[in-house]
Amino acid sequence: MFMKLPPNIDEELKLYFEKNKIAKDKQDAIRAKVLDLYRSTTYDPEEPIGIVAAQSLSEPATQMTMRTYHFAGTAGIQVTLGLPRMLEIFDARKEPRTPTMNVYLKPGFNIDQVKEAAEKIKEVKLKDVVLSTTLDLTDMWIKCKIDMDKVRKLGIDPVKVAKAIKIKNTRSEFEGDTLTVTAKKSDVSNLRKLKYTIMETHLSGIKGITQVVVTKEGDEWMINTLGSNLKKVYAVDGVDPSRTTSNNIFEVLDVLGVEAAREAIVKQAQYTMEEQGLGIDVRYIMLLADLMTLSGGIKAIGRYGISGQKSSVLVRASFEETKKHFTGAAIRGESDPLLGTVENIIMNQVAPIGTGAFDLVGKIPGSDKKPAKKAKKKSK
Amino acid sequence: MFKVTDHEMVPKHEVLTPQERKEVLETLGVEKEQLPVIKETDPVIKEIGAKRGDVLRIIRKSQTAGHSVYYRRVVEG
Numbered sequence: 001m002f003m004k005l006p007p008n009i010d011e012e013l014k015l016y017f018e019k020n021k022i023a024k025d026k027q028d029a030i031r032a033k034v035l036d037l038y039r040s041t042t043y044d045p046e047e048p049i050g051i052v053a054a055q056s057l058s059e060p061a062t063q064m065t066m067r068t069y070h071f072a073g074t075a076g077i078q079v080t081l082g083l084p085r086m087l088e089i090f091d092a093r094k095e096p097r098t099p100t101m102n103v104y105l106k107p108g109f110n111i112d113q114v115k116e117a118a119e120k121i122k123e124v125k126l127k128d129v130v131l132s133t134t135l136d137l138t139d140m141w142i143k144c145k146i147d148m149d150k151v152r153k154l155g156i157d158p159v160k161v162a163k164a165i166k167i168k169n170t171r172s173e174f175e176g177d178t179l180t181v182t183a184k185k186s187d188v189s190n191l192r193k194l195k196y197t198i199m200e201t202h203l204s205g206i207k208g209i210t211q212v213v214v215t216k217e218g219d220e221w222m223i224n225t226l227g228s229n230l231k232k233v234y235a236v237d238g239v240d241p242s243r244t245t246s247n248n249i250f251e252v253l254d255v256l257g258v259e260a261a262r263e264a265i266v267k268q269a270q271y272t273m274e275e276q277g278l279g280i281d282v283r284y285i286m287l288l289a290d291l292m293t294l295s296g297g298i299k300a301i302g303r304y305g306i307s308g309q310k311s312s313v314l315v316r317a318s319f320e321e322t323k324k325h326f327t328g329a330a331i332r333g334e335s336d337p338l339l340g341t342v343e344n345i346i347m348n349q350v351a352p353i354g355t356g357a358f359d360l361v362g363k364i365p366g367s368d369k370k371p372a373k374k375a376k377k378k379s380k
Numbered sequence: 381m382f383k384v385t386d387h388e389m390v391p392k393h394e395v396l397t398p399q400e401r402k403e404v405l406e407t408l409g410v411e412k413e414q415l416p417v418i419k420e421t422d423p424v425i426k427e428i429g430a431k432r433g434d435v436l437r438i439i440r441k442s443q444t445a446g447h448s449v450y451y452r453r454v455v456e457g
Binding site (some may be wrong): 006007008009214234237241242243245253254255256257258259260263264282284286290293294295296297 | 382384386388389390391393411416417418419422423424428438439440443444445446447448452455457
């Protein structure tokens, strides 16, 4: 058993002792009492915490509303929440449906500077700065009238606008406030297609960031984004990389490593549950997050992850895709040593959980014989 | 340049000396192979320069216990 108190309780005790000027000899007695109380709240050895965690998580999940939208009139970004988000986290989806970032800036930024940084992050495509377009079908050119004020405000060099278009067999020129794209070889239908292609040309900002919203958190202004690219955002001037995070857990894994990804799973899951008004002990989420990141990457909980990759055939078969696992096991000649809980329940044996995890070794009084190595397993 | 280890979500990772490693494994009562894993290609591993086979002590900030200690071994990946 643990002989030590967790650091934060220890700290609290120390503060209490100082505040109330408690004598040294009494301190030890109090500490022992607290440790006793603490121990009584911990799980006992061999208690199946996994099963308890599963139930503690799934019961509130059944109460979760399926709806995700319907927040009419609020400024901000629509982020997937509720049950769909929960599934995203625990199924370890590579891309969340709505990737978002919380971008923090270095301390001391005022709102104008934050807005300026937000402009720098947001992706600007050609279509965002074009006022009107004209197509000439005989001479095969497209003329785009460009909002020069907007271009200058965004800090884009107008000359670069023409250079940004890199499409084969076209020539682009920039004059005054019009951009002319001439197609060297093209027909009428392709010219229309070409128009849509050039409209998507990336001019500035970070690719994939389609929306930025400046919000206030406490006393500080920060930026919420729709679309996520941590690596590029870290390189933007004024951004504080040490606090900026994404809700894309795989991106966190790539950029910041497994430990940060574990932290992200815990935080995201906890946030999603709390947002729905469901209280759940973090320890269960932590247990899941630890399990998911055990192998240095992120494993899903379901069929293609932890439950589908267990070593015992019976456990896998009892979960999902029974036939697949039995045939596979038969082909490979697998054996099942029946070490786990589920296997033993299937076999109607005492499962190695709780008191069932221990064998009795005893010495019969009056006999000099050595105790039997293993007590007989109860099998009724 | 931004260092990954400066991020608030990245806990402290330390490489254990062979002596420490022995003690840790003894107190936990496990073999090295039973420890959780961290990949060589992990950004944190690259930054602190740990090598394959090393055991790391990770000191996490914990919501429930103030801070908690975790161990991972570095593997190919």
